[in-house]
Amino acid sequence: AAENVKNAYADAQRLQKALNAVVTFVDVEAQLEHLRDVDENAPLYGIPIVLKDNVSTKGIRTTASSRILDNYVPVYDATIVKKLREAGAICIAKASMDELGMGGTNLNAYTGKVNNPYDLERISGGSSGGSAVLVAAGVVPMAIGTDTGDSVRKPAAYCGVVGVKPTYGRISRYGIIPYASSLDHVGYFNTNVKDAAKTLEVLAGRDDLDMTSSSAHIPAFSEQLNSDLHGKRIAVLGNVQDAIQDTRIKEQFTAMIKKLESRGAIVETVYLKKELMEALLPTYYIISNAEAVANHSNLDGIRFGIREAGDNLEEIMIHSRTKGFSSAVRKRFVIGSYSLFVENQEKLLKKAHRVRRVIVDAYRELFASHDAVLAVAAPTTAPYPNESVDEQLSASYLIAENHMLLGNFSGFPSMSVPSGLIDGLPIAINVSAKAFDEQTMFNVAKAIE
Numbered sequence: 001a002a003e004n005v006k007n008a009y010a011d012a013q014r015l016q017k018a019l020n021a022v023v024t025f026v027d028v029e030a031q032l033e034h035l036r037d038v039d040e041n042a043p044l045y046g047i048p049i050v051l052k053d054n055v056s057t058k059g060i061r062t063t064a065s066s067r068i069l070d071n072y073v074p075v076y077d078a079t080i081v082k083k084l085r086e087a088g089a090i091c092i093a094k095a096s097m098d099e100l101g102m103g104g105t106n107l108n109a110y111t112g113k114v115n116n117p118y119d120l121e122r123i124s125g126g127s128s129g130g131s132a133v134l135v136a137a138g139v140v141p142m143a144i145g146t147d148t149g150d151s152v153r154k155p156a157a158y159c160g161v162v163g164v165k166p167t168y169g170r171i172s173r174y175g176i177i178p179y180a181s182s183l184d185h186v187g188y189f190n191t192n193v194k195d196a197a198k199t200l201e202v203l204a205g206r207d208d209l210d211m212t213s214s215s216a217h218i219p220a221f222s223e224q225l226n227s228d229l230h231g232k233r234i235a236v237l238g239n240v241q242d243a244i245q246d247t248r249i250k251e252q253f254t255a256m257i258k259k260l261e262s263r264g265a266i267v268e269t270v271y272l273k274k275e276l277m278e279a280l281l282p283t284y285y286i287i288s289n290a291e292a293v294a295n296h297s298n299l300d301g302i303r304f305g306i307r308e309a310g311d312n313l314e315e316i317m318i319h320s321r322t323k324g325f326s327s328a329v330r331k332r333f334v335i336g337s338y339s340l341f342v343e344n345q346e347k348l349l350k351k352a353h354r355v356r357r358v359i360v361d362a363y364r365e366l367f368a369s370h371d372a373v374l375a376v377a378a379p380t381t382a383p384y385p386n387e388s389v390d391e392q393l394s395a396s397y398l399i400a401e402n403h404m405l406l407g408n409f410s411g412f413p414s415m416s417v418p419s420g421l422i423d424g425l426p427i428a429i430n431v432s433a434k435a436f437d438e439q440t441m442f443n444v445a446k447a448i449e
């Protein structure tokens with residue numbers, strides 16, 4: 001086991017120049033000491049893993065890929081870090097991410113672009129890009145990410161790995177540097193669906209340190225994995241399929257549907273109202289940025305973070321925050337603060353909450369008559385940085401690009417599963433299911449795999 005971990009560590013170091021996926025390498029000798037207390041039959045015994053750099057690790061620098069946290073060393077472990085350690089996993093590195101989770105490209109990390117192993121010039125996707133890349137490159141078989149809008153599922157799609165965002169509350173978020181608390185989920189990457197089912201068994205469960213965590217029963221997902229879909233009703237989200245431009249991606253999706261039908265699934269195309277799909281992104285921006293402003297008000301150079309000089313407290317905070325955050329993050333804080341002004345709350349924030357409710361009600365309605373909802377995970381293969389999608393605005397493009405927000409608004413489980421290559425680059429299918437029905441999600445994903 002120790003040999004295996006050391007090899008992974010050596011691989012990560014060797015590939016760092018090419019991939020730029022690591023923010024901090026961890027002292028593996030020290031980590032391996034924990035293994036002595038772990039039973040050899042523990043589910044992840046001796047498995048090397050990486051953690052997204054917003055997961056607090058006691059005594060190990062945790063930056064969330066932001067300059068302001070460049071010197072931050074947590075004094076406690078996230079609950080999932082304890083769980084992983086008890087299961088025998090060994091953390092070899094903290095992985096790069098878009099600063100504070102804000103972004104979908106991993107171009108917004110303080111340590112620079114993360115490179116896609118399929119083509120180093122292309123983006124990895126984000127915000128959990130470093131984690132996705134280290135699994136895709138074969139360095140580790142498993143990595144932790146977080147998903148507020150699609151930050152596990154998008155990089156998984158671009159890098160050709162399995163990426164899971166389980167139900168809201170399934171995995172404790174205690175010790176995760178937050179982005180937007182009503183949307184944040186812990187998620188993770190694996191190389192295959194069976195491992196993904198097993199990983200959830202390790203990570204899931206009620207934690208008294210996270211009041212949003214759920215005490216729902218945790219099934220033996222991996223043992224019950226079954227790709228026979230007889231009697232299962234599957235909805236294809238027509239709004240997304242219609243917005244895909246690349247006919248090869250569409251044809252490949254159609255072939256995959258045939259495969260699911262041959263396993264017994266009843267598949268039909270359904271639509272959500274166009275207005276609701278178009279409202280997804282603006283609603284997300286208002287809610288996520290408002291929550292982010294509140295969550296990050298402690299990064300002020302006084303309690304946390306790099307401190308810049310100033311003549312008084314206010315100046316120190318202003319200088320520290322101005323220098324500590326990139327302009328992309330500051331822009332989001334401005335949007336968030338604007339919708340939090342008392343005079344704007346009714347027309348922006350509260351309205352966004354009401355729209356979110358209408359969207360979630362419509363989404364839930366789809367599951368009244370279906371067990372799972374499918375769509376293409378991303379409308380294109382991994383783009384080059386200059387084609388990057390963060391700022392593009394055509395309505396149909398935005399629907400195809402942002403539909404996975406449905407999983408964060410509702411909290412329903414949702415995952416990306418690789419479905420093939422186009423021009424040598426991965427594409428993926430997004431599978432979603434009812435709250436706490438990850439089993440159906442895994443079963444459908446298994447049939448796609």
Ligand code: GLN
Nearest residue numbers: 101103104148149150151
């Ligand atoms: N791309 C989205 C954003 O920029 C989602 C990020 C995430 O899930 N953390 O906010």
